[in-house]
Amino acid sequence: MKLKEWVKTLLFYEIALGMKATLSHLLRYKPITLQYPHEKKQLPSNYRGMLALLRYDDGTEKCVGCDLCEAACPSRVIRVVSAEVPGEPTKRYSKEYYMDMTRCLFCGLCVKACPVDALGMTQEYEWAVYDKRQLQLNKQQLLAIGDRNYPIREKRLEFQHPNVAYFNVGFKDIPQKE
Amino acid sequence: MDTGIRLALTLSQIGAVMVAVLLTVAALTLLERKVLGWMQDRMGPMEVGPYGILQPVADGLKLFFKEDIIPAGANKFMFSMAPVLSLVPALIGFAVIPFGPDWTVDVGGVNFKPFVITDINIGVLYILAFASIGAYGIILGGWSSNSKYSLLGGLRSAAQLISYELNVGLSIVGVLLLSSSLSLVAITNAQAGGFWNWYFFGGGGFPQAVAFVVFIISSVAETNRTPFDLPEAESELVAGFFTEYSGMRFAFFFLAEYGNMILVSCVATVLFFGGWHAPFEFLQGPESIHWATGIFWFVFKVSSFLFLFFWLRATLPRLRYDQLMRFGWKVLLPIALANIVLTAIIAFLFPGS
Numbered sequence: 057m058k059l060k061e062w063v064k065t066l067l068f069y070e071i072a073l074g075m076k077a078t079l080s081h082l083l084r085y086k087p088i089t090l091q092y093p094h095e096k097k098q099l100p101s102n103y104r105g106m107l108a109l110l111r112y113d114d115g116t117e118k119c120v121g122c123d124l125c126e127a128a129c130p131s132r133v134i135r136v137v138s139a140e141v142p143g144e145p146t147k148r149y150s151k152e153y154y155m156d157m158t159r160c161l162f163c164g165l166c167v168k169a170c171p172v173d174a175l176g177m178t179q180e181y182e183w184a185v186y187d188k189r190q191l192q193l194n195k196q197q198l199l200a201i202g203d204r205n206y207p208i209r210e211k212r213l214e215f216q217h218p219n220v221a222y223f224n225v226g227f228k229d230i231p232q233k234e
Numbered sequence: 235m236d237t238g239i240r241l242a243l244t245l246s247q248i249g250a251v252m253v254a255v256l257l258t259v260a261a262l263t264l265l266e267r268k269v270l271g272w273m274q275d276r277m278g279p280m281e282v283g284p285y286g287i288l289q290p291v292a293d294g295l296k297l298f299f300k301e302d303i304i305p306a307g308a309n310k311f312m313f314s315m316a317p318v319l320s321l322v323p324a325l326i327g328f329a330v331i332p333f334g335p336d337w338t339v340d341v342g343g344v345n346f347k348p349f350v351i352t353d354i355n356i357g358v359l360y361i362l363a364f365a366s367i368g369a370y371g372i373i374l375g376g377w378s379s380n381s382k383y384s385l386l387g388g389l390r391s392a393a394q395l396i397s398y399e400l401n402v403g404l405s406i407v408g409v410l411l412l413s414s415s416l417s418l419v420a421i422t423n424a425q426a427g428g429f430w431n432w433y434f435f436g437g438g439g440f441p442q443a444v445a446f447v448v449f450i451i452s453s454v455a456e457t458n459r460t461p462f463d464l465p466e467a468e469s470e471l472v473a474g475f476f477t478e479y480s481g482m483r484f485a486f487f488f489l490a491e492y493g494n495m496i497l498v499s500c501v502a503t504v505l506f507f508g509g510w511h512a513p514f515e516f517l518q519g520p521e522s523i524h525w526a527t528g529i530f531w532f533v534f535k536v537s538s539f540l541f542l543f544f545w546l547r548a549t550l551p552r553l554r555y556d557q558l559m560r561f562g563w564k565v566l567l568p569i570a571l572a573n574i575v576l577t578a579i580i581a582f583l584f585p586g587s
Contacts, residue, residue, distance in 0.1 A: 071550065074550065075546075077549070078274075078545060079273070081272070081273050081274070081275055082269070082272050085272050085275075087272075087275055087276060087277045088275050089276050091277075
């Protein structure tokens with residue numbers, strides 16, 4: 057055994073084995089590379105990417121400005137400024153809605169917390185930017201992300217369930233941002 | 235008149251060899267990444283040009299336009315001279331390499347050897363001497379950067395270089411004993427006639443296979459290639475002796491490494507594998523086309539060695555510093571010495587066999 061090991065050492069047996077392994081990969085060349093910008097990976101359906109705000113099918117924002125997402129967020133990504141709908145003291149809407157995506161860890165707790173399913177997670181992941189400030193998204197940007205990722209929208213809740221009260225604001229009733 | 239013709243001929247020869255070597259370096263930078271990729275189930279560079287073949291051009295452009303930084307407190311003269319000092323010895327060795335048959339052509343009354351720039355009768359010594367000058371480029375580059383990491387890297391590289399330089403020299407001695415010449419042209423000519431006359435397979439009476447193994451290991455170490463690429467040990471030294479270099483100055487070190495690689499492959503081909511000679515006489519073809527087949531076989535052999543360098547890099551992990559020194563001094567050196575003694579005894583007992 058001792059002699060055998062000596063002979064193996066002298067003939068670089070282990071190195072030869074390794075070289076054989078690498079050469080076999082060269083001869084049976086099957087790259088596992090994904091040519092990323094040209095080819096994209098098929099993401100699993102539960103992939104949690106960029107967050108988005110959603111709308112109903114008539115263009116109404118789902119968000120009722122309840123602040124539950126802000127409360128649920130562990131890294132304080134979300135800031136909601138909610139306001140009353142003028143003339144309708146019981147109805148509220150999110151006047152401003154900010155997300156600082158530099159801090160987001162895509163846990164999905166805000167989506168879980170939302171009572172009206174106004175938040176959704178998309179499959180977008182190509183959000184590399186040169187300026188961090190571009191990742192502080194406002195309501196318009198979040199709605200735009202939702203629009204391009206959820207083309208099939210839900211009906212308003214009161215049309216889905218006739219016994220549910222009319223509790224969201226009509227799109228035309230929301231004062232437009234100047 | 236004669237001097238003018240000779241000068242023009244030699245200069246054109248030097249130009250041709252330099253262009254060939256630098257083009258090979260450019261091709262090698264791409265091929266190495268490709269071969270490494272293939273061996274590791276990757277693709278290597280793919281973006282620039284079809285299959286990434288314009289990558290060397292892109293690399294060159296990038297290096298040219300990068301900001302050239304000289305650190306504060308650096309020795310400016312040595313800092314700019316060190317890359318040149320390491321590149322020139324790598325290129326200058328090609329002056330004595332015979333690329334083809336040992337012909338003498340009469341051009342306007344001047345005896346001209348088309349396939350070797352100059353056939354000096356101490357060719358091997360010349361190459362070894364200039365190879366050791368390359369160590370100055372490395373250690374001065376590390377020292378003049380005014381950075382402790384660079385200095386440590388330079389010192390380590392220099393220690394590695396000088397310890398393996400010795401083994402390169404000693405492993406060659408067996409071949410020199412058998413061929414009784416230091417001229418690379420004469421050594422090549424002594425190996426004519428078939429692969430059994432090559433010194434690796436026992437031409438001249440005693441196979442120099444062991445010497446060849448010592449030579450190739452020491453050469454890998456001397457060209458700072460994996461598994462002996464300690465100058466670039468980025469886990470211990472930031473990037474070794476060229477930490478502070480950028481742009482073209484860095485590219486010069488890079489060129490030097492690849493130039494050294496080609497040079498070492500050429501020397502291994504000439505000393506152990508018969509230079510431009512084909513493995514069988516009939517593969518050489520008739521006398522009139524010896525120049526073409528000669529260059530083909532030379533390039534083929536050199537390419538095989540370059541492939542071996544890539545192959546080693548894809549396979550082996552880096553050695554630890556103390557392992558490297560111990561291997562050089564305690565293993566390779568005694569083997570090389572024993573080989574010299576054996577070869578000398580056999581060459582003495584059976585002269586001319």
